[in-house]
Amino acid sequence: MKKILVPIKMVLDANMRPRVKTDGSGIDLSGMKLSINPFCEIAVEEAVRLKEKGLAEEIIVISIGTAKAQDVLRQAMAMGADRARLIETDQPIEPLTAAKLIRFVAEEEKPDLIILGKQAVDDDCNQTGQMLAALLDWPQATFASALKMEADTLHVTREVDGGHQTLAMPLPAVVTTDLRLNEPRHCSLPNIMKARKKALDITPVSVCGVNIETRLNVLNVKSPEPRKPGRRVADANELVTELRTAGVI
Numbered sequence: 001m002k003k004i005l006v007p008i009k010m011v012l013d014a015n016m017r018p019r020v021k022t023d024g025s026g027i028d029l030s031g032m033k034l035s036i037n038p039f040c041e042i043a044v045e046e047a048v049r050l051k052e053k054g055l056a057e058e059i060i061v062i063s064i065g066t067a068k069a070q071d072v073l074r075q076a077m078a079m080g081a082d083r084a085r086l087i088e089t090d091q092p093i094e095p096l097t098a099a100k101l102i103r104f105v106a107e108e109e110k111p112d113l114i115i116l117g118k119q120a121v122d123d124d125c126n127q128t129g130q131m132l133a134a135l136l137d138w139p140q141a142t143f144a145s146a147l148k149m150e151a152d153t154l155h156v157t158r159e160v161d162g163g164h165q166t167l168a169m170p171l172p173a174v175v176t177t178d179l180r181l182n183e184p185r186h187c188s189l190p191n192i193m194k195a196r197k198k199a200l201d202i203t204p205v206s207v208c209g210v211n212i213e214t215r216l217n218v219l220n221v222k223s224p225e226p227r228k229p230g231r232r233v234a235d236a237n238e239l240v241t242e243l244r245t246a247g248v249i
């Protein structure tokens, strides 16, 4: 029976409009709704489905972030994760640092499978899963759109340019989720209540032996230029004329 580790990140809720800080140093998160990163939610759902099929015994979710990240860990436990670990820090964490901290937890927990989101939608880095696999020297399958576990072999269908690719790999392995892997469930009230009683261990980042100093220097963050309003055309002929006039065709 397998143990699955699912790293989840708390990000600005996808329905919120990002607000740039006045000094241009980043996105202002004060008073904003924060939620589980959508690709991480898909990762939790996939782990729960594997457990429901009797293919996994325990699901541990982990988040690296502030005390507030306990909210997304509780949500993941309401979806069906068994316990949670918070690596607590107030500092911004870059993907390589996140990968090293997840490796620290993986070395303690010894999971058979780690499922991450393909990317966190706050910075869209798409790096942590790949870096983690390299650090652990485990096989990896990124952008999974289907996943099948048979004994100690994992079959992962990946969304790649021009179609699908299916890989078979031995466990332990690292997988990152794509959008079409599954549709995450809504949490029922009884499961939300049950999740409150599940174990959530907090480890200060300082005891993990990982240098969390940032290597990237953010020079400036600014909002995109407002888009010019569109104009409705009467028919295809008018559209072609407009495109010719604009020099597009």
Ligand code: AMP
Residues within 6 Å of the ligand: 006, 007, 008, 009, 010, 037, 039, 040, 062, 063, 064, 065, 093, 095, 098, 115, 116, 117, 118, 119, 120, 121, 123, 124, 125, 126, 127, 128, 129
């Ligand atoms: P990224 O490489 O930042 O786009 O993130 C890819 C995936 O790595 C996310 O979907 C999470 O599964 C994991 N991850 C990144 N940062 C964190 C974090 N601070 N805490 C937990 N998991 C994270």
